[in-house]
Amino acid sequence: MVEKAVIIGGGIAGTVAAIALHKAGVGSVVYESYPTGADDAGAFFTIMHNGMNALAAVDLDHVVAEHSYPAQGVRLVTGAGREISARTYSQGPRTLRRAALYQVLHAEAAKRGIRVEHSKRLVSTTENADGVVATFADGSTAEGDVLIAADGTHSTARAIINPEAPPARYTGLNVVYGYAPARPREEPNTYTFVHGARAAFGYIGVPNGQTWWFSRLPGPELDLAGMTPQQWKDHASAFFADDDFPVVEIIQSTDGEVIGSNVYDIPTTPNWHTERMVLAGDAAHAASPAAGQGASMALEDAVTLARCLRDLPPDKGFPVYESLRRDRVEHLVANSAERDATRKGGAPMSEAELADVTRRRQAYQTWLYEHHIDWAEPVS
Template sequence: MTRALIIGGGVAGPATALALHKAGIEAAVYEAYPVGGDDVGAFLTIMNNGMDALAAVDAAEVVEAISFPATTVEFLNGTGQVLGRQHIAGQLETRHDPRTMRRSALYRALTEEARGRGIPVSNGKRLVDAVSEGDRIRAVFEDGTSEVGDVLVGADGIHSRVRSLIDPAAPEPRYTGLNILYGYTDDPTLPLSTDAYRMIQGKRAFFGYTTSPHGETFWFARLPGPELTRDRVAGLTVDGWRRRAAEYFIADATPSRRIIEATWGEIIGGNAYDVPSTPHWFRGAMVLVGDAAHAASPAAGQGASMALEDAVVLGKCLRDLPRDAAFEAYVRIRRERVERLVATSANDGATQDSGDEVLSEQLNDRQQSRAWLYAHHIEWAETVV
């Protein structure tokens, strides 16, 4: 094993490069967009298990430096009644706490860390094909250039080109029935939620927010409705998104509508998709990580964390085993866990439509039953067999 070509420069791509580099494998990252990606304006939380994966490749401190803690979650209904409040990981003892950050900051931090370790990262490299050359593989890019490696890693997201090259019959991403919005406002008159996420099940839609140490409110909304066309998404202005979102919370006695209406600078919106199961994660020299292999609805907040776990496990497998055996071990280790997460996240979305009494009971039980999710640990020194 001498060289890995990693397609995609979001979360999974640079993280896979860091893992492979630590494993002693040469890696290079190729990102389609000139800068960032199409979801670069959104924000995310890396959960306890995701931070653990970053620690395995010596990158946890890098991410901590560009993020802030949000360790508690508070559940409310549309009348403002508090249904439950607890630590995100419940009573579990975990090695790391969750961290919240903008995607753009995470992309930049992971990319800079990769470059700092001598890993080349190229932008404007959109993959169009991958051609086998004996045991090696050639990645062909839209700009007419190509690169040859021993492994091609598809870290190219939910609409993965590599997934379709591995299996032209692979399932398409499934629309979850939700439009998802992210916004930011620094209005000082808003109710703050420092070091906590307030999750509000309104009468028509779901809303969540937290406050950064600098007083900026990070919020998201999940709005049920038909799938929006690409042109429709591109054509909606900040004012259009704001008015659309605010309408869903008119009947609620919560801060949701007020926070939305106080947002003037930046709102990012689109459709939410998932990929419940991908039959083939690898073929020949090609293999998938992150959303390219599996994608959950946003309800569990685990997309980035699962991608980071994938990256580290793949790095370990390729370190310890020949390529074909490494891919088989990687899928064996990862498939059950990620597909369980996708099902859990879909169920969380359904739970949010339950009545208050049922919702309160389920939300309070939820965190305590998830040791398998939050307390997951990857031991880098452990050999894969």
């Protein structure tokens, strides 16, 4: 059975995998390539019901809840301001900054005696019958019974585990995030999604009085290093100039941090594991943020993988883990790509078409949100 894991990547999947393995009685060390935190740390996201369920399985849900805001409902409006649908959540989703989640998870790992080493960029691995050795760019090495590769969308380990794996695919969308100083007119803790004529926009008023917003914008890959906050605001505003809903007002009122990124996905990875190494999170199955499930799927992966390694040796545990996860996550990636396709050209949907799509998506969301992980149930 596994006694020690080498975990590549100190983001959501890697750190929660370490904590879940600790609960399963398996030791680990996390190796993160960035000096502190990880990329895109200024952005925010929502951990949906299923993600919170995964956190609850390893006693982390209450900690994350203490450092996040509840999302109590969601409404969809057109660019003209007409409401198409609205629903409330009895419990579940939490919204927080990515950097805040990293800090919380790393603090919880430290409480459990889990070491996180920074500035450790993986360059190669050596695998044998007894375990695996990871070599980093600074010349140091790490040994373990298994290696868990949770090093993100542009994973180095993915190509090592599966040289024929396709690279991450640019989806044709950019995402821009910002934090406006004023609260919107709607009740706080309610997400509003605006289906504009040319792009999608979403925002939520949080209890500190701010409006946290994002936009998904069709277009070519951008030079992220060359964009100032004002250029990002102007770039995003141009997509909503013809809409009546005050999207441009919200964007331009932002006087602080604005973060933009190119969006990539990974529709499928042919092989998730070798005898001693396995992929988790975005390294295996990155999805666009259209369904808001990237963090939640990474959490599901981490907890499911820990259960498999708790109950089975790697040669059996890895295939079982892949069989439990592959169909679900690839379905999510495909669904997110389908949503993105509606934002990349063609005539805007009519209100009737938008309402029909919304009804179908709500049924799909039920399947997503009701996923439950029973930590105590043995894996066979």
